[in-house]
Amino acid sequence: MIDINVWMNDFIQKLNEVFACRVWFVGLQGSYGRGEATENSDIDVVAILDELDASDILAYNDMLDTLPHREFICGFLSGKDEILNWEPSDLFQFYHDTTPIKGSLDDLLPYIDDAAVERAIKMGVCNIYHGCLHNMLHEKSEDILKGLYKAATFVVQAIVFKQTGDYIKHQSQLLQVALPVERAIIETFLKYKNGESLDFSETSGILFEWSKKWIKALR
Helix, strand or coil: CCCHHHHHHHHHHHHHHHHHHHEEEEEEEHHHHHCCCCCCCCEEEEEEECCCCHHHHHHHHHHHCCCCCHHHEEEEEEEHHHHHCCCHHHHHHHHHHCEEEECCCHHHHHHCCHHHHHHHHHHHHHHHHHHHHHHHHHHCCHHHHHHHHHHHHHHHHHHHHHHHCCCCCCHHHHHHHCCHHHHHHHHHHHHHHCCCCCCHHHHHHHHHHHHHHHHHHCC
16 A cells, blocks of 8 residues: 555655755545545646646656656646636636645635536536446446446535535535435445446436436426
8 A cells, every 4th residue: 555645745845855945736536635545546646837838748747757656646737827727617627626735726616616617517417427327338337337337426525515506525424415316326326346246227317317417307
């Protein structure tokens, strides 16, 4: 198991050596950001520089190659101006799912209004609707269905935020406050996550109908 605190200290040291005072923000997303990592978890690291050009991307890649556990490193790299002008519905999830390590993302908050949250839900359920339909007709893949259920849990986070004003990172806590129909979506994803084999047609139909309901609700 990776000691993420030690790894992040090494990452920030290397980042500062390469980019110095240009580093605006560093954070963690995913299971390490939530404190739920396992030995197979990716390191979803976020790095935002004052600005970013193609040569910076190459320099960042070279820096990552010097770090341990390179095969687990993924995440997000951006310039500050780009992230401040990002699609607000994406910023909603980005802000709440990122654990700050260095700096703050609070400059994003003015852009994350009620309309951004509703758009995050609408875009999420539209993508799930399309993905479900395509998978049911063509791919017929349980792995794709599992991925769609995972995506749906992120949409449920936005739905619960819209309903309560609270952003809940952990699925176990989300289960306690979500309404029954959304709770069933999370429960199904957790079954997939735990390796259970479920009826493909039934679970596909449930997710399809759920996404259809929300598309109509957010006219």
